[in-house]
Amino acid sequence: MTSSRVAVLGAGGFIGSRVVESFHLQGFAEVRPIVRRISGLARSRRFNLDPRIADACDAQALRAALAGCEYVVHAIAGDNATIVRTVEPVYRAAEHAGVRRIVYVSSASVHGQSPAPGTDESTPLREDQPIAYNNAKVKAERKFLRMRANGRVEIVMLRPSIVYGPRSSWIGGFADELLTGRAFVVEGARGVCNGIYADNVVRVIQLALTAPGVDGHAFLVGDEETVTWRELYEPVTKAFGIGFDEIPSITRSVPTQSGFERMLRFRDSKLGQALLPVFPLRLRHATYTGLAAWLQYQPGRSPSVMEAELTPVPDLERTLLQTCAWKLPSDKAKRMLGYSPQVSFTEGCRRSVEWLRFAGYPVVHHDGG
Amino acid sequence: MRANIASAQRVNIALLGCGSVSSIYHAPALEQLEQSGVVRVAGIFDPDGEAVARLTERFPSARRMSSPDDLSGMDLAIVASPSAVHARQSIDALRAGVTVLCEKPMASSVQEGDAMIAAAAESRGLLAIALVRRFLPATQAVRSILANRILGELRSVACFEGGPFRWPARSPSFFDRSRGGVLLDLGAHMLDLLVWWLGVPDGIDYEDDAMGGVEANCRFVLQYDSGIRVEGHLSRDWEVPNRYFFDCGKGWMSWMPTEPEAVQIGFHDTSFVLGAELHDRAFFGRPVAGRKSINFEQAFIFQIRNVVDAMHRHASLVAPGADALKSLRLIGECYRHRKLMNMAWLTDIESATARTEAGRVP
Numbered sequence: 001m002t003s004s005r006v007a008v009l010g011a012g013g014f015i016g017s018r019v020v021e022s023f024h025l026q027g028f029a030e031v032r033p034i035v036r037r038i039s040g041l042a043r044s045r046r047f048n049l050d051p052r053i054a055d056a057c058d059a060q061a062l063r064a065a066l067a068g069c070e071y072v073v074h075a076i077a078g079d080n081a082t083i084v085r086t087v088e089p090v091y092r093a094a095e096h097a098g099v100r101r102i103v104y105v106s107s108a109s110v111h112g113q114s115p116a117p118g119t120d121e122s123t124p125l126r127e128d129q130p131i132a133y134n135n136a137k138v139k140a141e142r143k144f145l146r147m148r149a150n151g152r153v154e155i156v157m158l159r160p161s162i163v164y165g166p167r168s169s170w171i172g173g174f175a176d177e178l179l180t181g182r183a184f185v186v187e188g189a190r191g192v193c194n195g196i197y198a199d200n201v202v203r204v205i206q207l208a209l210t211a212p213g214v215d216g217h218a219f220l221v222g223d224e225e226t227v228t229w230r231e232l233y234e235p236v237t238k239a240f241g242i243g244f245d246e247i248p249s250i251t252r253s254v255p256t257q258s259g260f261e262r263m264l265r266f267r268d269s270k271l272g273q274a275l276l277p278v279f280p281l282r283l284r285h286a287t288y289t290g291l292a293a294w295l296q297y298q299p300g301r302s303p304s305v306m307e308a309e310l311t312p313v314p315d316l317e318r319t320l321l322q323t324c325a326w327k328l329p330s331d332k333a334k335r336m337l338g339y340s341p342q343v344s345f346t347e348g349c350r351r352s353v354e355w356l357r358f359a360g361y362p363v364v365h366h367d368g369g
Numbered sequence: 370m371r372a373n374i375a376s377a378q379r380v381n382i383a384l385l386g387c388g389s390v391s392s393i394y395h396a397p398a399l400e401q402l403e404q405s406g407v408v409r410v411a412g413i414f415d416p417d418g419e420a421v422a423r424l425t426e427r428f429p430s431a432r433r434m435s436s437p438d439d440l441s442g443m444d445l446a447i448v449a450s451p452s453a454v455h456a457r458q459s460i461d462a463l464r465a466g467v468t469v470l471c472e473k474p475m476a477s478s479v480q481e482g483d484a485m486i487a488a489a490a491e492s493r494g495l496l497a498i499a500l501v502r503r504f505l506p507a508t509q510a511v512r513s514i515l516a517n518r519i520l521g522e523l524r525s526v527a528c529f530e531g532g533p534f535r536w537p538a539r540s541p542s543f544f545d546r547s548r549g550g551v552l553l554d555l556g557a558h559m560l561d562l563l564v565w566w567l568g569v570p571d572g573i574d575y576e577d578d579a580m581g582g583v584e585a586n587c588r589f590v591l592q593y594d595s596g597i598r599v600e601g602h603l604s605r606d607w608e609v610p611n612r613y614f615f616d617c618g619k620g621w622m623s624w625m626p627t628e629p630e631a632v633q634i635g636f637h638d639t640s641f642v643l644g645a646e647l648h649d650r651a652f653f654g655r656p657v658a659g660r661k662s663i664n665f666e667q668a669f670i671f672q673i674r675n676v677v678d679a680m681h682r683h684a685s686l687v688a689p690g691a692d693a694l695k696s697l698r699l700i701g702e703c704y705r706h707r708k709l710m711n712m713a714w715l716t717d718i719e720s721a722t723a724r725t726e727a728g729r730v731p
Binding site: 021025042049053165167351 | 536588715716
């Protein structure tokens with residue numbers, strides 16, 4: 001593999017930057033980082049690599065960027081529209097460049113944030129889920145498969161769920177919430193966390209690039225251990241000398257979808273998409289902003305209530321994730337890709353906390369650090 | 370030489386470099402100063418003709434300069450080109466008798482910085498560096514509070530600054546090794562402020578994460594013989610707290626670079642924090658707050674105005690080249706003694722390669 005050239009789309013992002021770092025430092029392949037903007041080069045340019053600038057919606061720029069690459073890792077993050085919109089130009093450019101295979105970093109969210117017991121890759125996917133991100137990922141996967149049906153480039157889709165590790169929002173974002181007093185959990189964070197340490201994702205990407213007989217397949221991938229959200233968060237709270245039980249725990253709210261989320265869902269629906277163009281852009285923007293503010297407004301708040309006493313309202317995603325009851329299986333990836341998690345959950349948490357220290361967070365305690 | 374021009378005369382300015390810092394910050398400041406009759410943008414140069422055209426629209430009386438040393442009739446050159454050519458363009462301008470306001474970092478190396486200072490001395494010209502943060506009300510307040518020991522003796526400083534890199538750089542060459550990484554870029558501001566506030570340190574320890582390229586993260590410790598310890602952390606990678614924290618004998622002070630008009634002050638014997646917004650003193654010197662003090666964008670107007678006033682001999686330079694050279698020397702020391710940061714998430718194989726690659730960074 002070391003003589004192969006692998007393009008990493010989304011090289012400035014959390015997963016993409018770790019893929020670049022690991023592939024390059026391991027000598028696994030010649031890596032070509034590709035980012036949308038020059039500013040996205042900061043992480044890749046720590047190395048003496050030859051990065052390219054190309055917007056993944058710009059087929060012409062992509063063609064030039066992918067020239068000479070045999071494999072593509074698609075790890076582009078973005079809004080829901082971008083997730084779907086990048087599929088075709090990436091596939092077409094890869095085909096033009098003679099790429100053998102694209103490994104698409106999809107998401108276990110295609111099965112929802114709280115999948116039903118028994119869920120695996122054979123479970124039918126839906127495009128009418130309450131969280132628009134999930135639908136976008138489903139659409140992207142389907143679009144890749146349609147492109148593959150008429151194209152030459154192989155496609156393998158990976159579905160990691162909660163990818164944690166250095167630069168992960170699950171770690172850094174939670175740390176920020178803790179340090180600014182905004183952290184809370186839902187129902188004690190006792191739900192199953194379908195976590196996968198970033199290096200285990202990198203490992204499965206490596207395998208997916210060259211494994212035979214996996215073209216067109218999708219794979220759920222996770223850590224070996226079954227853990228709760230509390231177990232993921234506790235090393236972070238400990239690192240800052242905060243007891244986990246000091247964090248407010250919110251009871252799951254009855255309406256699982258906020259008004260704002262309902263509005264977004266309407267916006268993304270077929271009816272919404274058909275109706276919206278009728279209205280002028282300014283009116284749409286004003287309505288959107290106004291509705292968002294109105295739906296966030298909580299009337300009847302007493303001026304005597306201290307700020308700290310206000311109860312945080314969990315959003316739908318957090319509620320579903322932290323009350324999840326099903327550990328998604330990695331059996332298919334183990335069977336067909338030869339996947340075996342290289343980093344244990346405990347070690348992944350240790351490295352994550354070490355990164356917090358590196359990034360300048362006030363780490364005061366570390367198990368075995 | 371034209372540095373000592375008559376006060377009533379407009380200063381003719383050559384803007385060298387039409388990149389982001391010129392279009393976002395210098396051009397609006399120059400527009401204001403043109404309207405006030407203080408300056409006239411007389412010439413613009415950039416190798417990119419389209420970039421010149423965009424700025425010439427804003428300054429119709431400016432001529433397109435054929436080269437950066439096409440300086441006839443110019444009084445002041447604002448050097449906002451890539452840092453690799455700061456020294457050459459500044460030296461040429463100084464030798465042509467033109468005052469220079471050079472963007473930070475003043476140069477890519479200490480040797481270049483020395484040459485710039487020598488050129489200014491030989492030509493008896495003025496060399497200012499665009500260390501614009503010296504013009505911010507908050508940094509001036511910090512300096513005054515520390516100098517007057519209002520919070521007692523300073524014990525330590527912790528500075529964290531940065532975030533995911535968002536500067537609208539125009540070329541990937543922004544990340545070339547010759548242009549340094551976050552230390553030479555953002556660190557030029559941080560180290561200049563620290564030297565301005567505390568003086569040149571007596572010892573320095575430095576590490577970064579460059580592994581064959583340029584650093585996205587770095588950390589340094591400055592030691593002063595007085596016992597003051599300064600820890601600095603810069604990042605283009607992750608949103609760090611963006612805070613300068615000063616621990617003093619009687620209390621503490623905090624400044625966030627995103628808030629140029631505010632500081633926070635706390636006292637060790639109370640649980641309250643003073644969130645201070647900075648205002649100008651009211652007219653006639655009365656001890657009451659007047660209008661809100663200047664913001665970051667307005668600081669660019671004051672920066673150019675200071676150079677013009679210095680040319681008129683009405684003021685001394687707030688950020689002279691000799692001062693900037695002190696922090697540039699520190700940056701040079703850092704790079705010379707760089708160590709690889711401990712990145713505990715790397716595997717053993719990755720760490721070994723990282724060390725090898727880091728050793729190749731010049």
